[in-house]
Amino acid sequence: MTRRAWRLYLDTSVIGGCFDAEFAEDSRRVLDAVMSGRARLLFSEIIEAELLDAPEPVRRLFTELPDSVRERIAFSPEVEALAREYVVHGVVPVAWLEDCRHVASATVARADAIVSWNFRHIVKLDKIKGYNEVNLLNGYGLLTIVSPKEVSFDE
Numbered sequence: 001m002t003r004r005a006w007r008l009y010l011d012t013s014v015i016g017g018c019f020d021a022e023f024a025e026d027s028r029r030v031l032d033a034v035m036s037g038r039a040r041l042l043f044s045e046i047i048e049a050e051l052l053d054a055p056e057p058v059r060r061l062f063t064e065l066p067d068s069v070r071e072r073i074a075f076s077p078e079v080e081a082l083a084r085e086y087v088v089h090g091v092v093p094v095a096w097l098e099d100c101r102h103v104a105s106a107t108v109a110r111a112d113a114i115v116s117w118n119f120r121h122i123v124k125l126d127k128i129k130g131y132n133e134v135n136l137l138n139g140y141g142l143l144t145i146v147s148p149k150e151v152s153f154d155e
Contacts, residue, residue: 006113006153007071008034009042009106012050013117014148016058023117026148030115031061034069038153041065044105045075046098073109075101082107085138091130096121103131106143113144115151123147 014030017023033039043062051059073079083100086092092100099121106114116122128145135143 005037006033006039007042007109007111008039008151009044009073009102009109009111009114010034010047011102011114011116011118011122012047012054012058014115015047015051015062016054017117017148018061019055019057023148026151027117030148030151031065033151033153034065037069039151041070042073042106042109042111043070044073044079044102046101046105050098071109073105075105076108079104079108082134082138082140085134086131089130089134089137091127091134092121103143103145107131107135107140110141111143113146113151115146115148117147119147 008030010030014027017027018031034041051062079101082104083097086100086103087094087097099118103114103122114122121127123145131145132142135141
């Protein structure tokens, strides 16, 4: 049985992780899965804005990914409203609203998972539980939230 490609929302930390010795191997493995067609990279305007301040090699890596492996998610009032719900429910403080916007973008787009190296505000057990509680309260499904280390594919 052929399975469709996984739809993975990769936040900016995964792309930047390709250039960091500690994170490069796992970040590159996820991007290799995207390039091979096993996964599709979902991204939002938030990532595009963050990349404007990223080092040139990080920007270039992202822009050189073919459109055929990427799916742009529009930042909508629905995404913003869900992100603010995370703050209202105390998942993270308002100072970290941008992280909530990543999670909300992945949730609204019905991503198979959000992949991040952000262990402070995204990939953290209490945060994952909080995001998903808010998602369920607002009529969304559960969102899988993982680090690149946890992303693997059967060969």
